[in-house]
Amino acid sequence: MRVLHIGLNDYLGCGGTGIATYRLHHAMRQAGADSKILSRGRSTEDPTTAKMPRWRVAELPLEILAAKVGLRDFARISTFKIKQHPFYEAADVVTFHGIHSGTLSYLSLPSLTADKPGVWVMHDMWAFTGHCAASYECTRWQTGCGDCPHLDINPRVARDTTRLHWKLKDWTYRRSNLTVVAPSTWMAEQARKSMLGRFPVHHIPHGVDTAVYQPLDPAHCRSALGLPPDKKVLMFAAVNLRLSHSDGRGVPKGADLLLKALIGLPAALKSEMVLLTIGNGGEEMAQMVGIPVLNLGYVVSDHLKAIAYSAADVFVSPTRAESFGLVLLESMACGTPMVSFRVGGVPDLVRPGVTGYLAEPENADDLRAGIVQLLEDDRLRTRLGEQGRALAEAEFTLRQQAHRYLGLYRGLLEGCTLDAVSTNAAAPHRADL
Incomplete structure (x- = not known):
């Protein structure tokens, strides 16, 4: 099984998202998978990780302009070079983690998932909102965003382009081959209510190394x-x-x-x-x-x-x-x-x-x-x-998490659609895969 993880960072620099991504990557390798990470930033010397290709000269002025007009996530046009990277070419499955804040142009998702299945891990809500990673009390993401009450919630936008982003994400997903994974029952419920509800949504909780994180004296x-x-x-x-x-x-x-x-x-x-x-x-x-x-x-x-x-x-x-x-x-x-x-x-x-x-x-x-x-x-x-x-x-062990993901990948590669998990609110603790 050859798996590529794409995200903001390979370990440090993006809080829990980077840490969770790297832990999953490492657990998959321990389980026998050929797992690699391709990220915007690189904080380790691990040879199984690499930085994304960049068109720096072309992108820098574009990123400055895009940020000013609230279109930051369009600027990373070098995203389209990822298909030429050896990590991508060798992968059977591509898994996306935290791709906002200028990490990846989401318009590239149809291309990146055209030849191999894509799995999007919901570390936050950004994938189905007009801009924010956490919507708090706002539910506009269910109906199309626009007239955003919290433009300064991360990732911030300089202008209210939220309705445009929402429509473009919806347009992009209609052309993409994606499966959604949520780490919590709550996030799975939100994803099903959103534009991502068109895809299979699975609940696979994050894991922890219980040999390291254990009760000490x-x-x-x-x-x-x-x-x-x-x-x-x-x-x-x-x-x-x-x-x-x-x-x-x-x-x-x-x-x-x-x-x-x-x-x-x-x-x-x-x-x-x-x-x-x-x-x-x-x-x-x-x-x-x-x-x-x-x-x-x-x-x-x-x-x-x-x-x-x-x-x-x-x-x-x-x-x-x-x-x-x-x-x-x-x-x-x-x-x-x-x-x-x-x-x-x-x-x-x-x-x-x-x-x-x-x-x-x-x-x-x-x-x-x-x-x-x-x-x-x-x-x-x-x-x-x-x-x-x-x-x-x-x-919640890392071994369990890795095997749940690998089971999902096997089903995707065999052309099977695994049943979406139950959202039984009375038993939110149950592992679904």
Whole structure:
């Protein structure tokens, strides 16, 4: 099986999308597939990855002009050279990951999927909206976009070209050979409601290396990080920890909501806890939160992240929009219970009374209640942590993810159409492939 993954980056540089792509690629190779990555940026020396071909002289002025008029995703005309790349020529199947923000001209999809099946992994909503990766409360993507209320939501556009983009995407998909994969039941439901509903939509959750992300001795982990052994440790991780953002809906990962929740914590609990953070720009929160903060900065090492999760008593994710929640899966695999909001794909991982506490969206008081409940109940934390670890091993290993994708690819290459998965809301945790 020869598989090509196409996306923004091979590992780093695009948050969870790059990490999830590289992990899947590596797991496929371990499963015996000849997997390769072709990306706009390259952050590793891995010989199974390569940068996309570029027409730099022609594209630079075109990209500048396109950005000014809100047509950024048309500018990467060198996309059409991908068919001449050895990675593409050798591939049986092409899988697309996070191709927006000038990575790929989506107008090339009919050409790229004409001779071999294409699989599009829904790391966000961009594939079926007029421009945004997360639509929040807006549902205009179901009817054609236009008159966009949030032009500054990433990826931003300078002018309201959302209806044009929506129509062109619809036109493009009518001429493409695609199968859609969603990492969460929620994302699968959104895809089926969208213009992508014309294609088979499958649910294959992301996986995690449970040999790396596993429960480690908390005392040893705290000692390694310099954390006090007698404090309760609350952990928060995101690429961007800043409390303000130019995004039209505030901070996507909810650092501002977490701050509100933490400021209102009981004084007694504050006095016996520490906040452990991973990500960029955590200095502002450290100054305002009113409790000791240890910020590890942006962490690349999976082993160091596993140490951090294992050192924590509770992991909190105050996210406003989430297609899946990779940090939640990592926490769960390390046996650390979670508190998060009932948004997007989060409920697949944070299951009330099983792996953590689900708060109502945007409700900092409810988020605080979950934090207090878990930090003050040692037995509950232990039970939720053990159940989370068991669930990660049962449903979310990288080996399972790789074999589910390879099974899908085999069906496509044999000319079979696998049945689209059930969207039974009562059992969102079930693996569908």
